[in-house]
Amino acid sequence: MTAPRTATTFAPPVMEARRWIEGIAFPDDRPLINVSQAAPVDPPIKALRQVMADAALHDDSAHLYGPVLGLPDLRAELAMQWSAGYGGEITPAQVCITSGCNQAFAAAISTLTSEGDEVILPTPWYFNHKMWLDMSGVDAVPLPTGAGLLPDPLRAAALITPRTRAIALVSPNNPGGVEYPPALLRAFLDLARARGIALILDETYRDFHAEYGAPHDLFSDPDWSDTLIHLYSFSKAYRLTGHRVGALIASEARLAEVEKFLDTVAICPSQIGQHAALWGMRNLGDWLAGERREILDRRAAIAEGFPVLEVQGWRLLGLGAYFAYLEHPFDMPSNALAPKLVEEAGILLLPGTMFMPDDDMSGARHLRVAFANLDRAGIGALFTRLKGLRF
Structure with a gap:
């Protein structure tokens, strides 16, 4: 057995x-x-908790099933702010809201892989990514990092096989903390596109990047959605860890597949958490x-x-x-x-x-x-x- x-x-x-x-x-x-x-x-700060309390008390829809891909206003806000911040074009239809960023990764992997496929993870790796691959019957292929904990695209290229479906990066990195330079991320996007695989980029900690401005220019590529899958978490930015609000940005075609996964696992993300994330994006910049x-x-x-x-x-x-x-x-x-x-x-x-x-x-x-x-x-x-x- x-x-x-x-x-x-x-x-x-x-x-x-x-x-x-x-x-x-x-x-x-x-x-x-x-x-x-x-x-x-x-x-969360008191003003944000008040928004959540008001939603719970006065918005009946906050207690019902919501759209599987998330509240339209939150999807639109994220698309607008990310388009401006990254200097690219992201539409609301390319954004979905998930029950935390781990669920976003799980959804992405479910749309990419079948039994026995491979995903390349730089090591040291984020253990929850490895755990999900193991539980999905997908082989995690370790990509050892060298000095500075930065992965090497050439070394990654040598690991790609006919079973490889994606390379998954985390920047700023968990567990290493290092921030991947824009040129390095661009090199990984080019590699993934050339080899016909996806680049998953988890930017859970992007709000605490040491450099000002966009951490990369990948969204400025007009064809970004043919390769890039971007993951984000509202938990760290607005202290919403217990409310499980994350995001996945990808092509519309991929989100149609993601919707199947999300509808089966959680049906919809937390309504009150989404209202909090939306208010936070609009009001808590400073x-x-x-x-x-x-x-x-x-x-x-x-x-x-x-x-x-x-x-x-x-x-x-x-x-x-x-x-x-x-x-x-x-x-x-x-x-x-x-x-x-x-x-x-x-x-x-x-x-x-x-x-x-x-x-x-x-x-x-x-x-x-x-x-x-x-x-x-x-x-x-x-x-x-x-x-x-x-x-």
Whole structure:
């Protein structure tokens, strides 16, 4: 009897890590520093919560099934703002709203692949992408990244086979934090188009990119929709993690297939969450800019403070958006080190082994720090605890 695909897929890493803190008491003078998950811990701002409350109280349609591809006004707003921001032409008919960005990825893969097909993922990879491919019977083909954690299009080209259906990129990257340069993204679009496969670009963290202006020019290509599938999340921008609102932008023909998937899985995205995302897009531009500045300041604090660890053999491999990706100096694998950090230092983070294939030993040297929920003082405390480690 063949094992079901869920049984052969690894356990959700964040949930596994949370089990490491069960039964452990953290003293008041050394509380837990939780840098395991890349999600805002604060609720939406009060004005946005009021919009959501008003929708719940006064808009009866907010409690009913909505359009499978999302609220028309939200689709139109995203199309308008993305067209202006990226310098391209995106129509509302090329936009759909999903129940979070993970669902957008799942929907895209379902329209692209069949049993035994392949999708190329740069490593370290975003573990939920790998999990969905495993549960879909699709082979994840690892594309190791080199210095700076940047994938190489030439190396990717060598991995393409007749079974390859897509290359999936995340920029700014999870888990590495690195921002892929525009020329690199263009090279991947050109490669995917030339080889007749899709380029999936997950830009969940685009609102916290270090550079001003568009992070790439892919939408300026008049034929972008023949190759590009763009994914986005409203969760990080407006603190809507619990309301599950994401987006997928692709050709109209692909969205006709996506609609089948979404209608079967969730029927429609959260109505109240969509109203919140729409109001946020129209009214919280200045507030979001302030959130971005704060995240960039915390990123700067990581870079400024890291020398105290560097002298002890630590290396900063990637930094950006919500993440710092580190190489540790200890003579033990990261999947053994990470649980010990809970007990010895009151730090909860994820080992690099959770982002690598089992046969890639480099993950044993790596740790991911999701620093976005630490202020400068918290980052200082994190470095102090790491600096004091002796194994």
